[in-house]
Amino acid sequence: xxxxxxxxxxxxxxxxxxxxxxxxxxxxxxxxxxxxxxxxxxxxxxxxxxxxxxxxxxxxxxxxxxxxxxxxxxxxxxxxxxxxxxxxxxxxxxxxxxxxxxxxxxxxxxxxxxxxxxxxxxxxxxxxxxxxxxxxxxxxxxxxxxxxxxxxxxxxxxxxxxxxxxxxxxxxxxxxxxxxxxxxxxxxxxxxxxxxxxxxxxxxxxxxxxxxxxxxxxxxxxxxxxxxxxxxxxxxxxxxxxxxxxxxxxxxxxxxxxxxxxxxxxxxxxxxxxxxxxxxxxxxxxxxxxxxxxxxxxxxxxxxxxxxxxxxxxxxxxxxxxxxxxxxxxxxxxxxxxxxxxxxxxxxxxxxxxxxxxxxxxxxxxxxxxxxxxxxxxxxxxxxxxxxxxxxxxxxxxxxxxxxxxxxxxxxxxxxxxxxxxxxxxxxxxxxxxxxxxxx
Numbered sequence: 548x549x550x551x552x553x554x555x556x557x558x559x560x561x562x563x564x565x566x567x568x569x570x571x572x573x574x575x576x577x578x579x580x581x582x583x584x585x586x587x588x589x590x591x592x593x594x595x596x597x598x599x600x601x602x603x604x605x606x607x608x609x610x611x612x613x614x615x616x617x618x619x620x621x622x623x624x625x626x627x628x629x630x631x632x633x634x635x636x637x638x639x640x641x642x643x644x645x646x647x648x649x650x651x652x653x654x655x656x657x658x659x660x661x662x663x664x665x666x667x668x669x670x671x672x673x674x675x676x677x678x679x680x681x682x683x684x685x686x687x688x689x690x691x692x693x694x695x696x697x698x699x700x701x702x703x704x705x706x707x708x709x710x711x712x713x714x715x716x717x718x719x720x721x722x723x724x725x726x727x728x729x730x731x732x733x734x735x736x737x738x739x740x741x742x743x744x745x746x747x748x749x750x751x752x753x754x755x756x757x758x759x760x761x762x763x764x765x766x767x768x769x770x771x772x773x774x775x776x777x778x779x780x781x782x783x784x785x786x787x788x789x790x791x792x793x794x795x796x797x798x799x800x801x802x803x804x805x806x807x808x809x810x811x812x813x814x815x816x817x818x819x820x821x822x823x824x825x826x827x828x829x830x831x832x833x834x835x836x837x838x839x840x841x842x843x844x845x846x847x848x849x850x851x852x853x854x855x856x857x858x859x860x861x862x863x864x865x866x867x868x869x870x871x872x873x874x875x876x877x878x879x880x881x882x883x884x885x886x887x888x889x890x891x892x893x894x895x896x897x898x899x900x901x902x903x904x905x906x907x908x909x910x911x912x913x914x915x916x917x918x919x920x921x922x923x924x925x926x927x928x929x930x931x932x933x934x935x936x937x938x939x940x941x942x943x944x945x946x947x948x949x950x951x952x953x954x955x956x957x958x959x960x961x962x963x964x965x966x967x968x969x970x971x972x973x974x975x976x977x978x979x980x981x982x983x984x985x986x987x
Contacts, residue, residue, distance in 0.1 A: 559723025568645030577653035595974035622794035626655030665710025667971035669914030783874035917982035
């Protein structure tokens with residue numbers, strides 16, 4: 548991989564090369580990516596999608612929207628710091644081609660902003676509900692009518708792959724989806740592989756998959772433009788995707804933990820001890836002693852913790868840049884962190900007190916049932932319509948699908964994938980209301 552190709556400003560449909568040196572510095576292409584994501588309907592729906600706690604009535608608990616905004620801020624800082632050193636080591640990128648440190652920040656921030664855009668309602672339990680419907684539920688009847696790869700896309704429904712579909716899928720009048728730069732799209736793809744084979748290597752980029760078979764032609768074009776394949780023809784992760792992953796890891800480690808404290812699920816004294824262990828070498832004891840209220844103390848420690856992890860992330864990235872460019876660096880950046888023990892302590896406490904809490908599990912059960920009900924009705928109706936056998940009820944519920952949302956595809960696979968993606972596009976509240984209205 549080389550940085551000139553990795554920083555491509557190309558967009559879907561371009562016939563001429565976009566040069567960084569010719570960009571309007573008041574309206575950079577990578578910054579346009581960020582703007583287009585912010586104004587997309589898919590991004591707006593994140594305001595009512597679960598980060599950790601479904602249907603929370605508490606105003607300080609994070610949704611996917613606030614989480615994504617915070618991840619983008621952290622990602623921008625990491626990208627700019629890393630970009631400065633990359634340009635120092637590759638001066639021709641700046642002197643000849645015109646790239647600036649802020650370009651790296653803008654690319655990373657845009658990819659971070661979109662990193663959860665394909666997630667279904669009810670968090671990761673929503674992904675599992677869609678997958679279970681096809682692997683063990685009513686959707687299993689379609690297995691013999693699809694290829695193994697197509698059916699695996701459905702059985703292992705992946706929010707990351709759905710995100711790429713949202714960002715790039717062509718519709719009448721909007722060819723190429725949001726038409727983001729290929730640099731941003733490549734950075735968005737944390738898992739540059741299809742749904743099969745499953746976890747063929749210990750490489751972090753093989754942990755999940757990043758594109759549906761329906762998007763394979765565009766994915767191949769994207770990787771070719773960015774030079775993301777090695778001599779064996781295997782796809783490699785875009786180096787800046789490591790920064791997106793790290794920004795996400797930093798935010799959910801610290802901020803999910805903070806949500807648990809604010810909810811009273813983690814005692815303040817216990818929590819502050821864990822955070823202090825993470826920032827002990829940076830804390831200003833006199834300043835901290837003057838903070839009288841819990842929100843002040845938490846805010847101070849959170850800021851220190853995030854800054855510490857940002858600096859550590861950039862150091863690890865630059866230290867391993869050569870291996871990352873060769874595609875041989877196999878772990879997430881924070882797995883190499885000097886604060887790994889403290890991070891693991893915080894995550895362990897969050898898992899026990901937040902992710903596995905009775906309130907979260909009970910609401911995930913409600914969400915799982917809602918998604919199953921929707922898939923039962925909409926998949927049946929869509930398949931019958933695709934076959935030309937739709938009944939009155941099928942036509943009625945399909946009429947509830949928002950205008951412009953594709954349902955009937957060119958094949959059974961595309962039809963069922965469209966249904967799954969439609970259900971995944973719903974907010975938590977919308978999915979629950981629709982399921983209640985349709986009934987079991």
